[in-house]
Amino acid sequence: MRRDRETDPMRSAAPILLRGGRVIDPANGRDDVCDVLIRDGRVEGVGQNLGTPDGATVRDVAGLIVSPGLIDVHVHLREPGGEHKETIATGARAAASGGYTAVCAMPNTDPPIDDPASVGYVLAEGQRARAARVYPVGCISVGMQGERLTEIGEMVDAGAVAITDDGRPVPTAALMRLALEYSRTFDIPVADHCEDKTLSRGGSMNEGLVSTRLGLIGIPNASEDVMISRDLLLAELTGGRLHIQHVSTRRGVTMIREAKERGIRVTAEASPHHLTLTDAACDPYRTEAKVNPPLRAEEDRIAVIEGLRDGTLDIIATDHAPHHYDEKEQAFEDAPFGLVGLETAVGLMLTHVVDKGVLTLPQLIERMSVQPARAFNLLGGTIAIGSVADVTVIDPAYEWTVDPTRFLSKSRNTPFTGWPLRGRAALTIVGGEVVWDADGHKVKS
């Protein structure tokens, strides 16, 4: 079953003509310099020397990349319950400024998003923000208690695009099996945060020499690997759509690769921080690098890069996890897990993935737009004529330095402060409406 998402709540403004950009549309095999005309919220034309309709805004985007809108399938917007860290509105604006036209909001809020009414709330607040689209994700289990399934069908009807208990793993194999089987009716992905809590208990960083030196309890790779292994077996058993979040281990990548070769329905994420950092970033006690799953060893980082390169990891997702500065301003063990990622992902991926030759630009756009849309059945991921006008214009040459005080997110918890990066979103267009214009240095409010 696929719900009709053709009714677009975003309202388009005047027609926009993007003139002379490098249009990269991997879903349609296009990569050439041409114009894109957007009208009434849709892509009306793609081609050379398009005429300018009356009243159209013409944007000269020569030298820039015109991409289908970027989609982040893994963000924490903290509303309801954690509004001091982020709200749906501030998160949607941070997303837009980072080049994202859509995000999937994780349900581990307070209270959790585990019924149709709360799904409706997230959807409505997202629409009010008029920035990036906000797709609600519902819980797998009632109250994220890991005991019984939520009303998945009703949540899907209310607008949920996937289910997960993210932040917590699904604790028992039996419940995970039920979730994968039951969700087949609605053809939605079941996303799991793979962690065996009995192996990671008390841990605050990767288990290795750094944790030994710092006297911090380590989280072994095996705590992630045993759950990935379990979930892959259950996906094979049930035929459900498994989505593995934020893969951080070499063994995890290998197992997913083998599962895909065997034809198991599984998609998986790589996070920008696992692609660029190791557990050395935690030393000495840098709470901004405290994240779960933890930053791992260099061999793991290389394996995650290799998984991204060969497509084992289909999707780049940030796991944007805002925390108030007071919460990170504590001893390492006492600080919460998580880092913000929406506003650094494009620069990090262009600088550390494309420039280093891991992926080509069209491949990067596949991992950040095409595959996320496909895996989660979302609008976008294409600039085909007639498709919804969710478009990101990227300036690949723009040089900047990460300065968290300039984030639109409410939170500043990034380990990338001071990193020199190349590339940023110049223009973010959602449903034909400009929601971020870097030259204007503001988001449309």
Add this chain to the structure above:
Amino acid sequence: MTRSASLLGKDLIGLEDLSAEAITSILDTAEPFKEISERAIKKVPVLRGKTIVNLFFEASTRTRISFEFAEKRLSADTVNIASTGSSVAKGETLVDTARNLEAMRIDMVVIRHGSSGAARFLGERIPSNVINAGDGRHEHPTQGLLDMLTIRAHRGPLDKLRVCIVGDVLHSRVARSNIWGLTKLGAQVAVCAPRTLLPHGIEDLGVTVFSRIEEAIEWADVLNVLRLQLERMQGGFIPSLREYNRVFGVTSERVDACPRDLLILHPGPMNRGVEIDSDVADGPHSVILDQVTNGVAIRMAVLYLLAGGAPDSAEVAKRET
């Protein structure tokens, strides 16, 4: 004495951060301070007018009292804060506690905290000198130093000496400080414990691992026996205290079988009959009470040096009256 003149930098967080020269210098400075505690009037004016806060977020008897004696014998004004009954118990954050103390214009903070990294955290946020009196499972540098001072007093230079740390290395800040300090001064260091109580990658710190206590004793010149926290059994790290004593206990039979005159240390408090038998703890190889005596001297030396005192003036400083 000025702060900038300190050989150690602003804070003493761990022995990992110190050079061999700095460690030797602390040990050498402690020697003349030992004598002060033997006097009838145990006081010198080295830290007169300095204010020191002993900030203990975890229960401690030996370390807290040892620091307090060291401070008082150097004529500092001291305040003790325990977590229970203070603003900490009311939910105040570590950084707010520190800022409030700082606002009262203090000179030094001695901190004991249950979280690894807490001492460094504090040191990075306040201008006062910070001395780590034990942070989580990270380091307990003055304990490491007093262990080294004790070993040196009984066995001479630490270079080439074989020291085996026995017991719960995984959760032990004492073990880490010993490993850093001893290896920096050229000692050979080993650990011996059930594998469940050894941290991942401990070999990478340059230590040998013994799985059997008999082999460790046969190898070692010095045993530093760690306290086995009783909650480790509840945590499932070992099946029972009885089995621990059976397999890893430092018993008189095992010590007597040693071909060398073994030196035995224990940072305390001891679980007699668990990690160490009473006849070993009270026997001729044991220097456990010397450690306690040396602890005061080491802490006097650290306070003196952090306050900007010169190592070679310690002899003179203690005579100023």
